[in-house]
Amino acid sequence: MLDSHTANRLRAVRIAEVKNERGSVRSLYFMDEFASQGLPGNFIMVWVPGVEELPMNLSRIEKTYQSVTVWAYSTGTSALCNMEEGDTIWIRGPYGVPYSIQGEKNLLIGSGSGLAPLFALAKKMNAEKLSATFVLQAKNKEGLIFKEELSEFCNVVAVTSDGSEGTKGYASHIAGTLIARHDFDVIYAGLGEIEQKKIFEYAAKKLIPVQFGLERLMLCAIGLCGSCSIGKYLVCKDGPVMKTEQIRESFQEFGVFRRNRSGAIVPVKEY
Amino acid sequence: MSKEQLSLAVQLPELTLRNPIILASGILGHSAEVFERIYENGAAAVIGKSVSLLPRDAYKPPVVVEVPCGMLNAVGLGNPGAEAFAEEVKKLSVKKIPVFPSMFGSDPEDFEKMTVMFDSAGATAFELNLSCPHVKGVGTEVGQDPELVGEIVAAVRRHTSKAIFAKVSPESETILRTVKAAERAGATGITATNTIRAISIDVESGLPILSNRYGGLSGEALHPIALRCVYEIAEHTRIPIIGCGGIADWRTAVEFILAGASAVQVGTVLSNKPLGVINEILEGIRQYMERKGYGRISDFVGLAHRQ
Numbered sequence: 123m124l125d126s127h128t129a130n131r132l133r134a135v136r137i138a139e140v141k142n143e144r145g146s147v148r149s150l151y152f153m154d155e156f157a158s159q160g161l162p163g164n165f166i167m168v169w170v171p172g173v174e175e176l177p178m179n180l181s182r183i184e185k186t187y188q189s190v191t192v193w194a195y196s197t198g199t200s201a202l203c204n205m206e207e208g209d210t211i212w213i214r215g216p217y218g219v220p221y222s223i224q225g226e227k228n229l230l231i232g233s234g235s236g237l238a239p240l241f242a243l244a245k246k247m248n249a250e251k252l253s254a255t256f257v258l259q260a261k262n263k264e265g266l267i268f269k270e271e272l273s274e275f276c277n278v279v280a281v282t283s284d285g286s287e288g289t290k291g292y293a294s295h296i297a298g299t300l301i302a303r304h305d306f307d308v309i310y311a312g313l314g315e316i317e318q319k320k321i322f323e324y325a326a327k328k329l330i331p332v333q334f335g336l337e338r339l340m341l342c343a344i345g346l347c348g349s350c351s352i353g354k355y356l357v358c359k360d361g362p363v364m365k366t367e368q369i370r371e372s373f374q375e376f377g378v379f380r381r382n383r384s385g386a387i388v389p390v391k392e393y
Numbered sequence: 394m395s396k397e398q399l400s401l402a403v404q405l406p407e408l409t410l411r412n413p414i415i416l417a418s419g420i421l422g423h424s425a426e427v428f429e430r431i432y433e434n435g436a437a438a439v440i441g442k443s444v445s446l447l448p449r450d451a452y453k454p455p456v457v458v459e460v461p462c463g464m465l466n467a468v469g470l471g472n473p474g475a476e477a478f479a480e481e482v483k484k485l486s487v488k489k490i491p492v493f494p495s496m497f498g499s500d501p502e503d504f505e506k507m508t509v510m511f512d513s514a515g516a517t518a519f520e521l522n523l524s525c526p527h528v529k530g531v532g533t534e535v536g537q538d539p540e541l542v543g544e545i546v547a548a549v550r551r552h553t554s555k556a557i558f559a560k561v562s563p564e565s566e567t568i569l570r571t572v573k574a575a576e577r578a579g580a581t582g583i584t585a586t587n588t589i590r591a592i593s594i595d596v597e598s599g600l601p602i603l604s605n606r607y608g609g610l611s612g613e614a615l616h617p618i619a620l621r622c623v624y625e626i627a628e629h630t631r632i633p634i635i636g637c638g639g640i641a642d643w644r645t646a647v648e649f650i651l652a653g654a655s656a657v658q659v660g661t662v663l664s665n666k667p668l669g670v671i672n673e674i675l676e677g678i679r680q681y682m683e684r685k686g687y688g689r690i691s692d693f694v695g696l697a698h699r700q
Binding site: 126127130131132134167169171172174175176210212340341342343344345346347348349351353354355356381382383384385386387 | 419420421422423424426427429430442448449450451453454455456457458459461464466468471472473474477595597598600602604660661663664665
């Protein structure tokens with residue numbers, strides 16, 4: 123039985139393996155009892171002593187191993203990317219509302235850090251013999267993380283903005299075509315919010331429920347500081363996976379603005 | 394005592410509250426929409442995250458650590474600045490949701506400027522953070538200087554006729570002098586208490602966990618200490634007190650009222666219980682009052698001082 127007080131304490135775990143995904147993206151494998159009971163969409167807080175504590179989605183969730191997948195874009199993520207087998211990270215959690223499986227025909231659309239939880243979700247859907255089409259978006263071929271593994275059990279549609287691999291274009295555009303052509307039961311998306319907003323509209327036109335992985339500045343992860351707010355919701359407690367109604371209620375902010383480290387309102391960037 | 398005769402409303406100088414539970418400062422941030430949700434879940438008023446005249450970034454995580462007896466935080470008084478927060482105050486004021494901006498700083502002139510902004514934005518009352526234990530120069534150092542406290546309270550009082558509450562630290566030896574200075578300068582009441590300075594060390598890395606090393610302890614462990622402060626203040630002065638520190642259920646709230654608090658604040662409990670806990674506490678207080686035959690909260694404020 124997961125005890126939330128114990129789950130909230132930072133615990134040292136050994137990095138059992140480091141996998142180079144594509145480009146400079148790396149996955150850190152470890153074994154943690156709480157994380158092993160996590161679900162796709164859950165995140166953990168990962169502490170690198172002396173550096174930073176960061177929110178990371180679980181990318182693999184198995185009984186005997188779990189992983190987080192790291193893109194180096196900051197001091198903290200670079201420190202994680204430089205870790206080797208045998209090193210220690212400290213983790214707490216898992217936290218957040220996970221993705222939930224609701225139908226048989228699923229469309230998953232992911233890019234960047236949004237890919238990690240969707241990868242875990244696609245694996246779970248496969249284990250439950252459900253179909254999944256996965257639109258995998260990146261700037262270039264280096265960013266098509268998990269493509270090989272996903273192709274083993276998903277219909278993968280690779281999309282790069284520079285056309286270096288797969289279809290040249292943007293996820294929202296490709297997704298729009300797929301949504302119009304097929305009858306998906308649920309649409310899952312984890313990618314830039316401005317792109318997510320376009321996908322939301324396509325889904326809404328056909329009344330298809332959505333579950334989107336949202337990202338906001340994460341400081342406490344336990345619903346105390348309010349830094350991760352979107353509308354009246356907290357990404358750490360009411361998300362990171364949010365459903366159609368919640369997104370609709372937050373529409374003024376969704377894809378438009380977020381709050382920075384001082385809590386000031388700043389625009390959501392297109393990337 | 395019939396249900397109709399019982400009222401949870403609290404009447405203080407310059408302030409009426411629909412019930413005795415206020416959201417503590419620093420909890421759930423700076424967004425009017427989140428505050429509205431807390432109000433809809435039963436809180437009588439919300440206190441904003443402490444703001445300074447100019448914006449300030451929060452510290453890098455780790456900013457919270459759960460410990461067996463509560464929580465440590467060193468979020469760092471990160472805030473978007475008074476002007477930006479005044480916009481949130483306006484949104485709440487329009488919806489008639491009582492909001493008290495919490496202000497910090499060390500210069501009375503800064504407090505004056507902030508008071509003007511918030512008063513015209515529709516703030517219901519004011520709380521002065523004179524007691525943050527983990528940011529240098531603007532917290533406990535201010536609170537421990539009764540003369541500066543007096544100057545700050547007087548500066549705020551010059552620009553508003555609304556209620557002003559000075560929030561004190563639980564560890565100050567000068568707590569009663571601070572309280573007296575605030576009272577003399579025109580404060581309506583005292584919020585007792587802020588968090589207490591503490592630390593948590595991870596034994597595997599051998600390092601303090603918080604990025605700021607030191608943080609403020611809140612929750613369970615703070616309760617008997619904050620309660621003692623309220624009791625002590627009530628022994629020595631008649632000034633209204635708002636109790637704060639480790640309230641988790643109706644009993645821990647009633648203890649504060651018996652100790653001398655006219656109203657209470659909740660904070661840390663919202664990180665480990667659903668928002669419904671506020672209404673649960675109110676219901677518990679109501680049932681206690683029915684059992685004891687109290688019709689008003691004021692009927693049992695300070696009763697623990699009886700000989």
